[in-house]
Amino acid sequence: MQGLIQFTILLSLIGVRVDVDTYLSNQLPPLREIILGPSSAYTQTQFHNLRNTLDGYGIHPKSVDLDQFFTTRRLLNQVRQLDRLSVPSTELNTWLVHRDAETVVSTSTQSSPSITLDNGGGLEDVNNPDGTPAMRGGSGAPESTDSSLGAVAPEGNQEQGSRDANDDLSKEDIDLIDILWRQDIDLGAGREVFNYSNRQKESEEEKPSNPSEKKDGNEDQESWRNGVNLQGAQPVDGETGESIPEQIPGLGSQTSLSLQECLRLLEATFPFGEESEFAAPVVTTENVSNEEVPSTSQGLPLAPQLAPAEPQLDLEQQWQDIMAIMELQAMEVNSSSPHSNSSSDSGSSGTTESNDAGNFGPSTGPTPVNQDVSLHQASLPSCSQDFPEVFNPQLDLASIAPRATMLRPSSSNSSNINSTFGATNLTGIFVPPHINSSSTNITSTPLLPDPFSNLLEESMLDEISLLDLAMEEGFSQAQASQLEDELDSDSGLSLDSSHSPASPSSSETSCSSAASSSSTSATFSEEGAVGYSTDSEVAAVEAEEGAVGGFQPGYSKLCRMSYQDPSQFHGLPQLGGIGHNHTYNLPLSSAFAEHPELPLADGKKSVRDKHSKFQPAQDLLDKHASRDERRARSMKIPFSNEKIINLPVEEFNELLAKHHLSEGQMALIRDIRRRGKNKMAAQNCRKRKLDTIINLEQGVHDLRRDKARLLKEKMEFIRSIRQMKQKMQSLYQEVFTQLRDEEGRPYPPSEYSLQYSADGSVLIMPRGVTTGEQHRKPEKKQKDKKK
DNA sequence: GCATCATGTCATCGA
DNA sequence: GTTCGATGACATGAT
Numbered sequence: 001m002q003g004l005i006q007f008t009i010l011l012s013l014i015g016v017r018v019d020v021d022t023y024l025s026n027q028l029p030p031l032r033e034i035i036l037g038p039s040s041a042y043t044q045t046q047f048h049n050l051r052n053t054l055d056g057y058g059i060h061p062k063s064v065d066l067d068q069f070f071t072t073r074r075l076l077n078q079v080r081q082l083d084r085l086s087v088p089s090t091e092l093n094t095w096l097v098h099r100d101a102e103t104v105v106s107t108s109t110q111s112s113p114s115i116t117l118d119n120g121g122g123l124e125d126v127n128n129p130d131g132t133p134a135m136r137g138g139s140g141a142p143e144s145t146d147s148s149l150g151a152v153a154p155e156g157n158q159e160q161g162s163r164d165a166n167d168d169l170s171k172e173d174i175d176l177i178d179i180l181w182r183q184d185i186d187l188g189a190g191r192e193v194f195n196y197s198n199r200q201k202e203s204e205e206e207k208p209s210n211p212s213e214k215k216d217g218n219e220d221q222e223s224w225r226n227g228v229n230l231q232g233a234q235p236v237d238g239e240t241g242e243s244i245p246e247q248i249p250g251l252g253s254q255t256s257l258s259l260q261e262c263l264r265l266l267e268a269t270f271p272f273g274e275e276s277e278f279a280a281p282v283v284t285t286e287n288v289s290n291e292e293v294p295s296t297s298q299g300l301p302l303a304p305q306l307a308p309a310e311p312q313l314d315l316e317q318q319w320q321d322i323m324a325i326m327e328l329q330a331m332e333v334n335s336s337s338p339h340s341n342s343s344s345d346s347g348s349s350g351t352t353e354s355n356d357a358g359n360f361g362p363s364t365g366p367t368p369v370n371q372d373v374s375l376h377q378a379s380l381p382s383c384s385q386d387f388p389e390v391f392n393p394q395l396d397l398a399s400i401a402p403r404a405t406m407l408r409p410s411s412s413n414s415s416n417i418n419s420t421f422g423a424t425n426l427t428g429i430f431v432p433p434h435i436n437s438s439s440t441n442i443t444s445t446p447l448l449p450d451p452f453s454n455l456l457e458e459s460m461l462d463e464i465s466l467l468d469l470a471m472e473e474g475f476s477q478a479q480a481s482q483l484e485d486e487l488d489s490d491s492g493l494s495l496d497s498s499h500s501p502a503s504p505s506s507s508e509t510s511c512s513s514a515a516s517s518s519s520t521s522a523t524f525s526e527e528g529a530v531g532y533s534t535d536s537e538v539a540a541v542e543a544e545e546g547a548v549g550g551f552q553p554g555y556s557k558l559c560r561m562s563y564q565d566p567s568q569f570h571g572l573p574q575l576g577g578i579g580h581n582h583t584y585n586l587p588l589s590s591a592f593a594e595h596p597e598l599p600l601a602d603g604k605k606s607v608r609d610k611h612s613k614f615q616p617a618q619d620l621l622d623k624h625a626s627r628d629e630r631r632a633r634s635m636k637i638p639f640s641n642e643k644i645i646n647l648p649v650e651e652f653n654e655l656l657a658k659h660h661l662s663e664g665q666m667a668l669i670r671d672i673r674r675r676g677k678n679k680m681a682a683q684n685c686r687k688r689k690l691d692t693i694i695n696l697e698q699g700v701h702d703l704r705r706d707k708a709r710l711l712k713e714k715m716e717f718i719r720s721i722r723q724m725k726q727k728m729q730s731l732y733q734e735v736f737t738q739l740r741d742e743e744g745r746p747y748p749p750s751e752y753s754l755q756y757s758a759d760g761s762v763l764i765m766p767r768g769v770t771t772g773e774q775h776r777k778p779e780k781k782q783k784d785k786k787k
Numbered sequence: 788g789c790a791t792c793a794t795g796t797c798a799t800c801g802a
Numbered sequence: 803g804t805t806c807g808a809t810g811a812c813a814t815g816a817t
Binding site: 649674677678680681682684685686688689 | 804805806807808809810
């Protein structure tokens with residue numbers, strides 16, 4: 001990574017344009033922006049100001065490479081930008097380039113990508129020739145080490161059998177590297193671990209060694225081998241995903257060595273265009289490690305990490321299953337979304353995997369995380385890809401663990417970092433994982449998944465409970481299934497649901513068959529209340545006398561329709577707005593609908609009695625008539641029950657006044673009115689109940705849909721946050737590993753940490769005040785990252 | 788004969 | 803105080 005950037009910068013300074021974008025099929029602008037745009041070569045960096053800002057702790061002019069400085073600044077700036085978080089994808093693309101190269105190197109499967117990567121490596125190598133060797137602390141000495149490091153990358157070449165870089169390496173070196181690699185792999189240690197440990201060793205070695213000193217190639221190799229051995233001793237970490245190597249200090253900085261070596265190799269073998277994998281030894285090693293997991297032994301390191309998270313995965317799986325049932329298509333779309341695709345592809349195919357992880361390839365730590373993510377996602381179907389990590393804080397932590405061990409800050413520092421890195425909750429997420437991993441600090445990252453998991457579990461339970469409730473509430477299975485089916489549909493209530501009252505259906509058909517007069521319907525509608533229209537009734541009676549079959553068929557029809565018409569259910573007011581239309585039909589209407597020729601009211605029966613031909617119908621009417629109707633007939637009530645019931649109070653009183661009625665008749669009429677009104681009221685009440693239930697059903701459906709949508713969005717956010725976290729890790733590591741004190745020695749992560757202040761400056765602070773002071777002066781480097 | 792459902796009826800409450 | 807609507811509880815009839 002460094003090598004590539006530096007090489008790019010160098011070329012840009014020289015005037016040679018390195019069109020890295022050409023190597024990338026997509027997303028060129030971001031890459032160019034990152035590599036070329038912000039680079040020191042293109043940006044007018046004020047060197048003097050830069051050094052001034054160091055406030056006495058400026059990097060030693062000879063020990064630190066200016067480009068490195070700039071690279072660091074740029075990376076820090078990227079880190080800052082992460083805090084603001086626009087779209088992470090852009091930056092990720094840049095890293096993808098490197099990643100591709102790494103993948104190619106390791107897998108050696110793809111020719112073209114490998115070239116790209118090689119280019120990147122070559123670029124970095126070229127950097128050294130720029131005079132960086134002198135600048136880098138202990139750069140000169142590690143050359144032999146560089147060769148060894150270079151050998152690491154060549155392994156991939158060796159596999160490919162096409163690398164020129166191997167030429168420089170002796171067979172012994174290559175064999176040794178191979179053996180070491182295999183040992184590490186067998187032990188379960190990821191190569192990234194190996195790389196990082198190498199780094200650590202570098203730093204350790206550099207400390208004692210004078211920057212100006214040059215170590216013999218043998219010594220370098222020994223140190224490097226030691227680093228390898230150490231890594232071999234760390235396989236446990238590799239299994240758990242924790243990078244123990246970080247804790248192992250004392251590894252010489254192979255970066256500079258590797259760069260020098262790469263430069264040398266490049267000069268010797270390749271023209272500028274040709275890239276050697278040696279670019280940044282660290283990078284190469286990381287790349288190899290990263291690649292190693294997917295290509296050679298996919299999941300060896302990852303499998304152990306996944307194991308502890310299985311319980312939660314089960315819950316998640318359940319949730320996912322339910323979600324899949326509830327919103328199959330939606331979730332499928334989600335799974336097929338670009339993110340998921342990329343992730344899944346990355347996990348499945350080594351190339352894409354490399355690409356995906358490649359985003360962070362240059363960074364030492366994040367690669368394991370990426371691989372974990374990708375592999376994990378690959379293992380899980382569709383939507384599950386997102387959930388596991390999202391809802392598995394453990395898994396997340398495990399994947400991040402390596403860094404945590406490496407850069408575990410003190411609680412105080414961590415808190416500071418949290419505070420400094422942003423006021424928003426999201427910013428806390430971007431704090432390097434090691435910070436989050438600290439016991440006191442685990443606030444943001446670890447906490448994030450829990451609420452989600454809980455929420456999801458709740459939602460899952462809600463889904464189930466709602467369905468059960470729907471079933472228990474008396475919904476038919478068809479309705480319940482419909483309820484489920486409607487979860488994804490935007491349509492409102494189905495017409496079928498309105499048909500739940502089964503009884504009216506038959507009568508409805510009969511009503512519809514009968515011809516209705518507009519006048520009667522109008523009257524009825526104007527009544528607004530129960531379907532008893534005295535006027536229509538009277539008219540019907542009158543018509544009845546003349547025409548047998550014309551007895552207000554429309555009346556009953558309207559009544560029925562008012563009650564049964566599904567449209568009413570569609571137009572169901574919301575819970576608070578249920579209107580009382582009082583349009584329920586009365587049982588009489590049904591009787592009349594079935595027997596339109598029958599008289600409607602008792603009063604008419606007397607008239608009918610006159611007609612012998614209606615006598616059977618009269619019996620039938622009596623049979624179907626309500627008790628009140630029969631009572632009214634028996635009591636000789638002069639007017640119909642409909643009138644009694646539906647007339648306004650005033651008219652009703654007038655009607656009573658007109659007729660001289662006995663006490664019994666008066667009482668019966670009042671009872672009939674009361675019961676009739678109550679009957680209608682009961683019908684309306686039931687209708688309202690039903691409407692309420694249906695509305696609730698609809699509301700539940702809408703809420704479920706919204707919830708599913710929100711969950712989807714949440715998943716996407718979490719995914720992007722995770723990516724940004726990883727990017728943040730990588731950038732943090734990148735920046736931190738490139739930092740050098742005035743003597744050109746790297747800052748041990750165990751003692752120092754980067755802190756991001758609100759004013760935009762980045763400070764390197766000792767983790768423990770006492771510790772930091774003991775070893776070094778209370779170094780407080782401030783770099784102005786503003787550009 | 789029993790269970791279930793739809794409907795009617797009563798009693799009660801509140802506007 | 804009366805009327806009316808709403809509603810729970812119960813009864814009744816049909817299936």
